[in-house]
Amino acid sequence: MLTELSQLKEAALQIKVDLLTLCAQKSIHIGGDLSVADVMTALWQYQMHYDPQNPEDESRDRFILSKGHAAAVTSLNQAAIGCFRKEDFFQEYATNGGRFSMHSCKLVNPFVEVSTGSLGHGLSIGAGIAAGLKRKGNTRSRVYVVMGDGEQCEGSVWEAAMHASHYQLGNLVAIVDCNGLEADGTLEELTGLDDVGQKYRAFGWNVLEINGHRMEEIKDAFDSLPPPTAQAPTVIVAHTVKGNGVSFMEGNVNWHAGKMSAEQFEQAMKEIREKAEA
Amino acid sequence: MEKKKRWVREVIGNYMVDLAALDEKVVAVSADLFRSCRMEKFMEQYPDRMYNTGIAEQNMVGFAAGLCREGFKPYAFSMASFVSMRACEQCRTDIAYANANAVLVGVYSGVSGGLSGATHWSIEDCAIMAAFPNMTVLEPSDGVQAQKMLRATLNHEGPIYIRVSVVPSVDIYSEEYEYQIGKVSIPREGKDGAILCSGVLVQYALEAAEEIFCETGKSIRVVDMHTIKPVDRQAIRDAAATGYVLAAQDHNIIGGLGQQVAAVIAEEGLQTKFKIAGIPDRFVPMARPDYLYAMFEIDKDGLKRQMLDMMGVEIHG
Missing domain, CATH: 3.40.50.970 (Thiamin diphosphate (ThDP)-binding fold, Pyr/PP domains)
Structure with missing residues (x-):
């Protein structure tokens, strides 16, 4: 586990470098991977209690990738904590029968808590897990559910939001990666989702708002989480940029998913390193 | 009574x-x-x-x-x-x-x-x-x-x-009845034809089989297909051996029990006459279930009629 901010920033940069490297070889959901990369690094490499040797350990924190298309950034963080070798991830990604692909699949990867891909499923499952933990008397573990902001358009998210609050699932932590962009355009254009935090607050949630690219704020948010025995579930609304750190990807719907050319890769790597140093 | x-x-x-x-x-x-x-x-x-x-x-x-x-x-x-x-x-x-x-x-x-x-x-x-x-x-x-x-x-x-x-x-079964998922129950044996059905239709099929027997002497097996999936293939082979199989369910005829049975008959090349009974592929207005079952010919009279039609048996009287 990394504890220092400088370590976490360095780890996040490595994750982004790995993402770009993969994106130069294969088509990945690079936009949403990059927007959530800082948060995911802190979550997996600082916050979560998780034993890579025992993915079914009862005392583990549970992680659900509700925005299932951010599979690459998840797997890279899991590789970083020793769940599997990073070389294997690169080799197997998007291959026939490989453990890693565009979405997470539990059939082949034991580090996937539940298979995801279709949006709007994770929060309900997370609520069920959180309720199950309480029923078992597990007061230590938390359930982290990472969603996108476009995903908030799914009605099932709000069914679960209402329910989790009603059942006082304080061991449930939702993280909304608010990168402002869906596959067809901005949330503003498409749905007018507006203030996500206010909506969760109205549903009885504890709401934390952060800049999802400032490691200090991410770490602070995790440090300030109420205990799992709290009554209200918590949502961390992380304001981010889709394709963060790469100028030609930022806020560009064409980079929801894709593969970079050699020239694009060179430019992206240069920019991402410069941004990390700034 | x-x-x-x-x-x-x-x-x-x-x-x-x-x-x-x-x-x-x-x-x-x-x-x-x-x-x-x-x-x-x-x-x-x-x-x-x-x-x-x-x-x-x-x-x-x-x-x-x-x-x-x-x-x-x-x-x-x-x-x-x-x-x-x-x-x-x-x-x-x-x-x-x-x-x-x-x-x-x-x-x-x-x-x-x-x-x-x-x-x-x-x-x-x-x-x-x-x-x-x-x-x-x-x-x-x-x-x-x-x-x-x-x-x-x-x-x-x-x-x-x-x-x-x-x-x-x-109640069709007694308390001693042994149940197993995936294995059909046969509440009425018969050798001249078989009705493969599930749910409330089983009782209608039993009544239909009784009337057919009384009126024609033909013995119709009633097979309770309580497990729609995985379907009991052996029970279908056995039913097909009677030569006349009517598969009936309170479900659209498309995608229900009937087509599961049909697939087995076709795949295994079983020689039998065969018909699917159920809800025809359309929406109809609200009505009481007994009215609907009669309309769709899956109540006692409907199943009896469909079975006898398939067998080419006419009732005189």
């Missing part, structure tokens, strides 16, 4: 109390239909083992999947149409894909919802649920079987969907 009838949904609702007593992993989930699913006893005895999501079926199913992930055995109660259609993708992705140990119970199967109309009927649920890998699809025909079926779900690995009619049924 008219035999005493009972409601399968009531038997199931009541029996959930016994199931909960047998295994502490058993919990109940519903989207505001516990009372409609006759779970009052459970509500009284095990209020801390139920989760009500309110009218939110997608959340109900996803939530149940989460409980499964933590080792619990959730029984989710809803209407057949709502669980199979409103929460369709959750059933597939959260439950079936995960091979979760959930039992999904859908009441108001087929057109048993009668005067509630097509919104509350479910003539598509078998087609939908049977198409999901890992999903077992069941339909009880009477109270005894329903209870034994529910008991069998307790130690079953993998997801189960049970469609439950709200038309009352007479």
Whole structure:
């Protein structure tokens, strides 16, 4: 586990470098991977209690990738904590029968808590897990559910939001990666989702708002989480940029998913390193 | 004398109390239909083992999947149409894909919802649920079987969907009856033809077979196909050997029991006359179930007529 901010920033940069490297070889959901990369690094490499040797350990924190298309950034963080070798991830990604692909699949990867891909499923499952933990008397573990902001358009998210609050699932932590962009355009254009935090607050949630690219704020948010025995579930609304750190990807719907050319890769790597140093 | 009838949904609702007593992993989930699913006893005895999501079926199913992930055995109660259609993708992705140990119970199967109309009927649920890998699809025909079926779900690995009619049924089986998921029950033997059916239609088929025997001397086997998936192939081979097979279900003729049977007959090249009876592929206005079953020729008279037509037997008199 990394504890220092400088370590976490360095780890996040490595994750982004790995993402770009993969994106130069294969088509990945690079936009949403990059927007959530800082948060995911802190979550997996600082916050979560998780034993890579025992993915079914009862005392583990549970992680659900509700925005299932951010599979690459998840797997890279899991590789970083020793769940599997990073070389294997690169080799197997998007291959026939490989453990890693565009979405997470539990059939082949034991580090996937539940298979995801279709949006709007994770929060309900997370609520069920959180309720199950309480029923078992597990007061230590938390359930982290990472969603996108476009995903908030799914009605099932709000069914679960209402329910989790009603059942006082304080061991449930939702993280909304608010990168402002869906596959067809901005949330503003498409749905007018507006203030996500206010909506969760109205549903009885504890709401934390952060800049999802400032490691200090991410770490602070995790440090300030109420205990799992709290009554209200918590949502961390992380304001981010889709394709963060790469100028030609930022806020560009064409980079929801894709593969970079050699020239694009060179430019992206240069920019991402410069941004990390700034 | 008219035999005493009972409601399968009531038997199931009541029996959930016994199931909960047998295994502490058993919990109940519903989207505001516990009372409609006759779970009052459970509500009284095990209020801390139920989760009500309110009218939110997608959340109900996803939530149940989460409980499964933590080792619990959730029984989710809803209407057949709502669980199979409103929460369709959750059933597939959260439950079936995960091979979760959930039992999904859908009441108001087929057109048993009668005067509630097509919104509350479910003539598509078998087609939908049977198409999901890992999903077992069941339909009880009477109270005894329903209870034994529910008991069998307790130690079953993998997801189960049970469609439950709200038309009352007479008891077909005795308490000593042995039930097994995947293995048909044969409440009436016969060698001149067979009616393969499930749910409330089993009692109609039994009545039809009795009348056919009395009026023509032909003996018709009644095969209770309580397990729609995986279908009992041997029972279909045996039925085909009679030469006349009528497959009937309170379900759209497309995607239901009939087509499961048809596939086996075709794949195995079984030599038999064959007909599918059920709800023709169309919507009709609200009406009482008995009226609808008569209209669709799947009540006692309808099944009898269809069977005799296929056999080319005319009744004189």
